[in-house]
Amino acid sequence: MINMTNTILVIILLSVLLSLASNRLSALVRIMALQGVMVSLTPLFLEHHSNLGSGGLIFFQIMILIKGLLIPGLLFMAVRKVSITREIEPLIGYHASLFFGLVCILLSGYITSRLQVSLPAGHELLLITAITTLAAGLFLMMGRTKAITQVIGYLMLENGIYLIGTALTKQSHTLYVVEFGVLLDLLVGVMIMGIILHNINHAFDDVDTTLMRRLKD
Amino acid sequence: MNYFFAALGLVLTGGVAALIFHRQFLFAKGFSLLLTVAGCALGLASLALPSDGPAADWSLTWLQIFPLSCSVDSLSAFFLVPIFLICPLAAVYNIGYQDDAGASLKTMVGVFFLNLLLVAMALVVVAGNLLTLLLAWEVMSLSSFFLVLYDFKKETTRKAAYLYLVFSQAGVLLISAAFAIIFGSTGSFLFAGAATLPADIKLLVFFLACAGFGSKAGVFPLHIWLPHAHPAAPSHISAVLSGVMIKMGIYGIVRTYLLLGSQDPLIGQAVLVLGMASGVLGVLYALGKHDIKRLLAYHSVENIGIIMIGLGLGMLGATLGNPVMAGFGFAGGLLHVFNHSIFKSLLFMGAGAVVKATGLLHVDDLGGLIKQMPVTGRSFIAGSVSISGLPPGNGFISEFLIYFAAFHGLSETGANLILVMLAIISLAVIGGLAAACFTKVVGIVFLGEPRHEELRSVGEAGSWMSLPMLLLASFCLVIGVFPEPFINAVFRTVAQMVPALTVDHVLVATVGTNLAWASRLLLLMVLLIMAVRKAFSLRKEVARGPTWGCGFTRPTVRMQYSGTSYALSIVSFYRPFARIRTIWSGIDTIFPKQAAYASRVDDIAEIALHRFLVSPVAFVLGKLRWIQHGHIQLYIGYIIGTIAVLLLIFFL
Numbered sequence: 001m002i003n004m005t006n007t008i009l010v011i012i013l014l015s016v017l018l019s020l021a022s023n024r025l026s027a028l029v030r031i032m033a034l035q036g037v038m039v040s041l042t043p044l045f046l047e048h049h050s051n052l053g054s055g056g057l058i059f060f061q062i063m064i065l066i067k068g069l070l071i072p073g074l075l076f077m078a079v080r081k082v083s084i085t086r087e088i089e090p091l092i093g094y095h096a097s098l099f100f101g102l103v104c105i106l107l108s109g110y111i112t113s114r115l116q117v118s119l120p121a122g123h124e125l126l127l128i129t130a131i132t133t134l135a136a137g138l139f140l141m142m143g144r145t146k147a148i149t150q151v152i153g154y155l156m157l158e159n160g161i162y163l164i165g166t167a168l169t170k171q172s173h174t175l176y177v178v179e180f181g182v183l184l185d186l187l188v189g190v191m192i193m194g195i196i197l198h199n200i201n202h203a204f205d206d207v208d209t210t211l212m213r214r215l216k217d
Numbered sequence: 218m219n220y221f222f223a224a225l226g227l228v229l230t231g232g233v234a235a236l237i238f239h240r241q242f243l244f245a246k247g248f249s250l251l252l253t254v255a256g257c258a259l260g261l262a263s264l265a266l267p268s269d270g271p272a273a274d275w276s277l278t279w280l281q282i283f284p285l286s287c288s289v290d291s292l293s294a295f296f297l298v299p300i301f302l303i304c305p306l307a308a309v310y311n312i313g314y315q316d317d318a319g320a321s322l323k324t325m326v327g328v329f330f331l332n333l334l335l336v337a338m339a340l341v342v343v344a345g346n347l348l349t350l351l352l353a354w355e356v357m358s359l360s361s362f363f364l365v366l367y368d369f370k371k372e373t374t375r376k377a378a379y380l381y382l383v384f385s386q387a388g389v390l391l392i393s394a395a396f397a398i399i400f401g402s403t404g405s406f407l408f409a410g411a412a413t414l415p416a417d418i419k420l421l422v423f424f425l426a427c428a429g430f431g432s433k434a435g436v437f438p439l440h441i442w443l444p445h446a447h448p449a450a451p452s453h454i455s456a457v458l459s460g461v462m463i464k465m466g467i468y469g470i471v472r473t474y475l476l477l478g479s480q481d482p483l484i485g486q487a488v489l490v491l492g493m494a495s496g497v498l499g500v501l502y503a504l505g506k507h508d509i510k511r512l513l514a515y516h517s518v519e520n521i522g523i524i525m526i527g528l529g530l531g532m533l534g535a536t537l538g539n540p541v542m543a544g545f546g547f548a549g550g551l552l553h554v555f556n557h558s559i560f561k562s563l564l565f566m567g568a569g570a571v572v573k574a575t576g577l578l579h580v581d582d583l584g585g586l587i588k589q590m591p592v593t594g595r596s597f598i599a600g601s602v603s604i605s606g607l608p609p610g611n612g613f614i615s616e617f618l619i620y621f622a623a624f625h626g627l628s629e630t631g632a633n634l635i636l637v638m639l640a641i642i643s644l645a646v647i648g649g650l651a652a653a654c655f656t657k658v659v660g661i662v663f664l665g666e667p668r669h670e671e672l673r674s675v676g677e678a679g680s681w682m683s684l685p686m687l688l689l690a691s692f693c694l695v696i697g698v699f700p701e702p703f704i705n706a707v708f709r710t711v712a713q714m715v716p717a718l719t720v721d722h723v724l725v726a727t728v729g730t731n732l733a734w735a736s737r738l739l740l741l742m743v744l745l746i747m748a749v750r751k752a753f754s755l756r757k758e759v760a761r762g763p764t765w766g767c768g769f770t771r772p773t774v775r776m777q778y779s780g781t782s783y784a785l786s787i788v789s790f791y792r793p794f795a796r797i798r799t800i801w802s803g804i805d806t807i808f809p810k811q812a813a814y815a816s817r818v819d820d821i822a823e824i825a826l827h828r829f830l831v832s833p834v835a836f837v838l839g840k841l842r843w844i845q846h847g848h849i850q851l852y853i854g855y856i857i858g859t860i861a862v863l864l865l866i867f868f869l
Contacts, residue, residue, distance in 0.1 A: 091850060114868060138853065138856075141850070141853045142851075142854050143850070
């Protein structure tokens with residue numbers, strides 16, 4: 001089972017690196033769908049989560065549906081609707097981003113060892129992946145100009161938070177207050193982004209967020 | 218407490234129904250009114266039931282960690298009465314006041330938030346622990362914010378609502394701080410924990426809570442939102458805000474005081490001083506304002522001051538071991554809460570009727586309205602008599618109880634004696650100035666000659682509006698002329714609140730009877746004089762001339778006394794506390810063509826807030842504007858930087 005977990009975690013790490021280096025929006029959305037499914041699968045393969053109740057199972061199914069289907073679907077619709085044909089337009093280049101991702105993994109390893117949280121055996125990689133995902137999400141939000149990539153960055157951030165929650169809780173918890181809260185935020189974020197994107201596109205003929213500084217008072 | 222919650226449910230359903238059926242304007246209005254009135258009647262009735270009345274409990278754990286609980290004791294029951302009494306009357310008044318079917322949705326949103334406010338206020342009063350009180354308080358603040366924002370298309374309304382939001386949220390912050398101290402030292406949300414705090418912490422908790430609750434009540438330096446928010450809101454809402462909602466601040470102060478059970482005289486002294494400042498300055502600014510609703514808002518500050526004087530005397534008496542002073546102080550303060558809720562909502566409804574009929578708010582634009590609007594005018598006069606503390610109005614009764622407490626405090630020594638003497642003097646000043654202010658309002662608005670020709674053709678307010686006013690006016694007179702049951706009820710409440718403060722029954726009964734006879738005698742004398750006057754003029758020819766014609770051959774309406782000129786001589790006596798600004802073009806030729814004169818009185822609290830808080834903060838923040846450059850990416854960078862710095866502090 002541990003091997004299975006590790007495989008999933010490695011896939012998540014790779015998806016993070018891939019997302020940092022990808023230059024196509026539709027590719028990025030697909031990567032996020034994959035990452036979402038993997039992240040929601042992770043708790044199922046952890047040992048201390050093995051005795052799940054039916055409520056927990058339903059929760060994970062809903063999680064997979066939302067992260068793997070609903071949110072990527074909405075993102076695809078947004079991409080279609082405003083017909084974003086151009087590429088991602090990074091503020092920080094792809095190679096630099098990729099390098100940042102690698103540094104992030106190293107730093108996460110360092111932080112994990114310094115945190116000295118009493119993790120169950122073999123879970124160090126889980127926390128490293130979680131912190132990397134979180135940091136990469138923040139980096140995506142900062143390093144790209146389009147509004148849609150910011151939402152994707154936020155999505156990745158949420159994945160990281162979810163993983164950290166999974167890593168730190170030993171029992172299979174019955175209250176997913178934090179996870180659900182963040183997820184709700186995210187759904188609202190995606191919807192608002194759809195509206196704002198439409199309006200920015202309408203007003204500026206572009207979805208570049210740097211144009212929004214014209215709105216400041 | 219099933220009936221109580223059923224009542225709240227009915228009221229809330231009424232609000233939601235108004236929203237759902239807003240397309241059928243008349244049906245929605247009628248249906249929601251029916252539910253609201255039924256709910257309030259049930260609520261009032263439930264107070265008398267043993268299962269729902271004092272000592273009923275209810276509790277629930279919310280989200281597994283937040284305990285919510287409600288309980289009714291005598292203090293809650295006392296504050297529930299004005300809530301369930303005034304709000305349905307305001308709802309009835311609203312039927313006539315907002316009769317524009319074109320703005321149906323807006324009206325119904327107003328109805329919804331009014332009902333939500335009612336429910337939230339009831340929950341504030343019955344809240345049984347810190348968390349429930351805070352939650353209900355926040356719902357109350359937000360729903361009243363939306364009510365103030367009702368006329369959102371006007372710039373001044375939006376500004377007033379924003380000011381109110383700032384004050385109410387700052388208030389909640391202070392209350393939360395006070396409650397956090399209690400929670401931090403006891404580890405539970407229970408009210409009972411507050412009594413176990415050390416004495417100096419108790420003082421801190423009380424002053425934090427007093428500032429927080431005081432900002433809602435409109436205690437002197439924190440009253441600034443009141444004179445902006447009340448004129449901005451529609452009149453029936455001003456009536457509820459001023460008549461009922463600001464009393465929740467008083468409830469909070471009394472509740473905190475009772476929970477802490479502190480014996481420090483500083484608490485009573487502070488409340489007394491705050492009360493005197495609010496009372497005198499409130500009525501002074503009211504005298505200087507000529508917008509009829511702003512003036513009434515300042516009178517709310519004044520009456521909160523009177524209530525605080527009563528409570529302060531009560532707290533001081535309790536500390537000094539003077540049960541007569543304590544009992545009468547608390548009783549007078551609480552009775553004034555009840556009385557003020559009646560006459561202030563009456564006055565706001567009267568002002569609303571005037572505004573609806575004429576569209577004018579400034580007293581110097583109005584005049585002679587009592588001939589066109591006899592019911593509104595007469596009930597407004599009844600309210601004015603009560604608010605000025607004159608017999609046979611109900612204000613006389615409660616103010617007399619406070620005077621009685623103060624005179625019993627004269628046996629104390631030192632600083633307390635001086636404070637008690639100051640309290641007597643300020644009560645006298647407040648009463649005098651309030652009477653002056655209301656002679657101004659009634660004299661300028663309702664008596665005299667109309668200042669515009671259009672005012673001659675206005676009509677009386679409809680029966681939906683005059684019915685609540687008549688009811689409230691009759692309450693004023695009934696309490697004034699038959700005060701004994703009310704005095705006994707309020708003393709029972711005080712005795713249950715603080716069992717140590719039981720005042721001798723015989724004394725209470727004697728004071729009550731004497732007060733009743735004083736009121737009745739005065740009413741009798743007035744009636745007698747009227748009858749005599751009628752009898753004398755019975756067989757004489759009565760000629761009608763212009764009011765205050767003063768023997769001029771060709772008087773014009775513009776020669777009448779104006780509100781400004783009437784009040785200025787009094788206000789200028791208190792110059793250090795009220796900045797008077799006059800604009801006077803002057804007369805420089807022998808045959809002047811045009812001259813202009815205007816004067817306004819500014820609130821020193823507002824000036825001080827602007828000069829010492831808002832301007833420096835705006836100056837400093839203006840220097841930091843470059844941080845807000847509009848790059849979203851860099852904003853996120855700020856967040857990451859902050860997190861990184863915090864993590865570094867944590868690691869290194």
